[in-house]
Amino acid sequence: MLPGSANLIGGRGVTLKNVAATGVQGMKFPDAPYGLKMACGENPKRVYGSKSQAPKTRMGNIAGYRQAFADAQEYQRQWEKYARELAAHETKKDKDDDAQPPSEPKRDLGKETLVEVLEGRILVHIHCYRADEMQLMLDLADEFGFRIAAFHHGVEAYKIADTLAARQVCGALWADWWGFKMESFDGIQENLALVDRPQGSCAIVHSDSSEGIQRLNQEAAKAMTRGVRLGFDIPPERAIRWLTAHAARALGVADRTGTLESGKMADVVIWDRDPFSVYARAQQVFVDGVLAFDRAHPRPPRSDFMLGQQGDAP
Amino acid sequence: MSAVSALLRRLACPLALLCVVTGAYAQDLLIRGAHVHTASTAGDIPGGDVLVRNGKIAAVGTGIAIPSGVQVVEAGGKPLTPGLFAGITAIGVEEVSLESGTVDEYLTLGAPAWQMQWRPEFDVTLAFNPRSVLLPVARIEGLTWAIVAPDSRNGGAILSGQGAAMTLDGRYDAVLDGSRSLFMQFGADAVNLSAGSRAAQYMLFDQAAREARSPPAAGAQAMLLPAGREVLARYLDGGRFVFDVHRAADIRQVLALAKRHSIRPVIVGASEAWLVAGELAAARVPVLLDPLENLPATFDRIGARFDNAALLAKAGVAVAFALSSDSTQNARKIRQLAGNAVAHGLPWDVALAGLTSTPADIFGVARSRGRIAVGQVADLVLWSGDPLEVTSVAEQVWTAGTPVVMRSRQTELRDRYLERLRGGED
Numbered sequence: 005m006l007p008g009s010a011n012l013i014g015g016r017g018v019t020l021k022n023v024a025a026t027g028v029q030g031m032k033f034p035d036a037p038y039g040l041k042m043a044c045g046e047n048p049k050r051v052y053g054s055k056s057q058a059p060k061t062r063m064g065n066i067a068g069y070r071q072a073f074a075d076a077q078e079y080q081r082q083w084e085k086y087a088r089e090l091a092a093h094e095t096k097k098d099k100d101d102d103a104q105p106p107s108e109p110k111r112d113l114g115k116e117t118l119v120e121v122l123e124g125r126i127l128v129h130i131h132c133y134r135a136d137e138m139q140l141m142l143d144l145a146d147e148f149g150f151r152i153a154a155f156h157h158g159v160e161a162y163k164i165a166d167t168l169a170a171r172q173v174c175g176a177l178w179a180d181w182w183g184f185k186m187e188s189f190d191g192i193q194e195n196l197a198l199v200d201r202p203q204g205s206c207a208i209v210h211s212d213s214s215e216g217i218q219r220l221n222q223e224a225a226k227a228m229t230r231g232v233r234l235g236f237d238i239p240p241e242r243a244i245r246w247l248t249a250h251a252a253r254a255l256g257v258a259d260r261t262g263t264l265e266s267g268k269m270a271d272v273v274i275w276d277r278d279p280f281s282v283y284a285r286a287q288q289v290f291v292d293g294v295l296a297f298d299r300a301h302p303r304p305p306r307s308d309f310m311l312g313q314q315g316d317a318p
Numbered sequence: 319m320s321a322v323s324a325l326l327r328r329l330a331c332p333l334a335l336l337c338v339v340t341g342a343y344a345q346d347l348l349i350r351g352a353h354v355h356t357a358s359t360a361g362d363i364p365g366g367d368v369l370v371r372n373g374k375i376a377a378v379g380t381g382i383a384i385p386s387g388v389q390v391v392e393a394g395g396k397p398l399t400p401g402l403f404a405g406i407t408a409i410g411v412e413e414v415s416l417e418s419g420t421v422d423e424y425l426t427l428g429a430p431a432w433q434m435q436w437r438p439e440f441d442v443t444l445a446f447n448p449r450s451v452l453l454p455v456a457r458i459e460g461l462t463w464a465i466v467a468p469d470s471r472n473g474g475a476i477l478s479g480q481g482a483a484m485t486l487d488g489r490y491d492a493v494l495d496g497s498r499s500l501f502m503q504f505g506a507d508a509v510n511l512s513a514g515s516r517a518a519q520y521m522l523f524d525q526a527a528r529e530a531r532s533p534p535a536a537g538a539q540a541m542l543l544p545a546g547r548e549v550l551a552r553y554l555d556g557g558r559f560v561f562d563v564h565r566a567a568d569i570r571q572v573l574a575l576a577k578r579h580s581i582r583p584v585i586v587g588a589s590e591a592w593l594v595a596g597e598l599a600a601a602r603v604p605v606l607l608d609p610l611e612n613l614p615a616t617f618d619r620i621g622a623r624f625d626n627a628a629l630l631a632k633a634g635v636a637v638a639f640a641l642s643s644d645s646t647q648n649a650r651k652i653r654q655l656a657g658n659a660v661a662h663g664l665p666w667d668v669a670l671a672g673l674t675s676t677p678a679d680i681f682g683v684a685r686s687r688g689r690i691a692v693g694q695v696a697d698l699v700l701w702s703g704d705p706l707e708v709t710s711v712a713e714q715v716w717t718a719g720t721p722v723v724m725r726s727r728q729t730e731l732r733d734r735y736l737e738r739l740r741g742g743e744d
Contacts (some may be wrong), residue, residue, distance in 0.1 A: 034378055045711055046416070070371055162735050163735050165735075166739065166742050172675070180651070181644065181647075181648060182647055182728075183646075184414070184415040184647060185417070186416070192728045192732045193728065198732075198735065198739060201739060209732075214615070215612075215643075219610075219658075222654060222708045224708050225708040226708050228709070233711060280709060282657030282661060282706060283660060283661045285661060301529070308618075309614070314621075
């Protein structure tokens, strides 16, 4: 779960397991790293530009990110200085009863989050469509010394597939959505397949939609088909990584889920046929070994909202 | 020849034989040995042949003799269907959704509902640009005709205006005869256009209909201008009204409204239509729906469910498909709608009909489009496999018997960057 794309730096994201709970605490993927959402391009421009505020332009976007990370570095130095002074005080206070402890800097939660990014403990997810902007974001990461886990949407990721693979940045991409705004106008149906092609690549199929997320197997199937039509060798056992292993890698949980390997969480789906068919339906879904859905014994995981509504049964 | 250019040549000509044909205006051709899904009473013809003369289908069957001078395409048993319906779209009247200079399907009137005029004379097809890059994008996926419809938002009226079925073959004058329709937005999605209550939608319709039939006195506040009165009167006299409406109770009220005014309604959206399937069937009112709209996304869609299409078809309602969102740039997703309806109980042939013959019947173009039958315009698609399957693609499309150049701005972009990627691999 990631915040939206109105802000250059949207806030923290959290990784969940798809289980019912009355609050987020019951859904959190144990010990998964937090994410940070950032956004390129048109959305911050539009949201703030319409209020005649910065960032109105892509230049303003980049200036905004750089200033935010520069401020975070300064904040990091303040805390490092405080830590040094505190350590000095600890050694000194036994000898000098009058020694005053250093005063703790005021916490700034935004800067604190960016410091965790700089220290590699929070994974960066960037909403970014255009190839030129993704490259600028890689420059930003180099300037401040952090790593980008994934570009999301990445409609032009195919233009820089080699770079993304070389930099070990994942692309969480649509199979075929395009054209809803200028920065999505260069969409092609082979985006996933081209991003998947270089050695070490990390293509992920995503939806950003309550409709598409229900059928990522079909979205992957479409993208796989387009790659196969290009003559690429993308067998289903490779394409399935786009919605399993690679997603786990981008979220920093690949050591615990995303593949069927002994020792990993028992997150397993049993299909009635090749999942890359439009006719395929999940038969049984296990989360941490618990049967969470069983088509043969339908107990729909009905939300509180739907409980008691008329018309949800034939 | 480099591997790259060989690959690009292969992409341009997926069926080697067709490349021979492409150079000429091959409006006469014989497609041999296809699995022909006629979408007509003739059903499926395995190993079937389709003869095209002067852009129209001249014969359908097996073992058709090759007339002299006719190009022959060996289909190798692959599925052949009529050119598909693209849904209710803004293809040709919207290039990029958020670029207002390219968006023409919304008439923004800007008045509050109690003083808003209806403009049934607004005809969105006049904005149609066949040179839009969206046409080839849709066409090479097998979509050969679409409803191009107006919509309402930002202070439009619940009557959006007129749209029509249009061929996507690239011609300027693309409206298909007999397909013009008036588009209405009903239910909660349009409640901000009807003074805060959906009940007012019926009040407004009744008032407008009354004005169309007997003009108000000079000087009185009127919903319609003279041209609008003429247009609405014409539609009230046997025209086609397309109502976008979801909630079961609202669908029933639209049926009652239609009966009261003796008009022909078509229901679009229809998330809860299965709850009133019997009444829709009895009134012989067809439905266009999106089987992927399975969530209770709004209070008008509480009853949304996967098997809406199957339940309606079982009750005898004519069911066709239309994407509920992003139906313009992403029109090609309509096949996936049909496939999912099959996964949830709709018979396969009914699903194919929902992309072909059923929408042609609904929008009055069945004389020329929607079936592989003698006399129909030869809009045809040869598929790599099951046309409803997400792993199938259109291998060759014909419009009026002419092979479509299977390229679009998207394939151009693909090939430019594919070549660079391959260059890096050498």
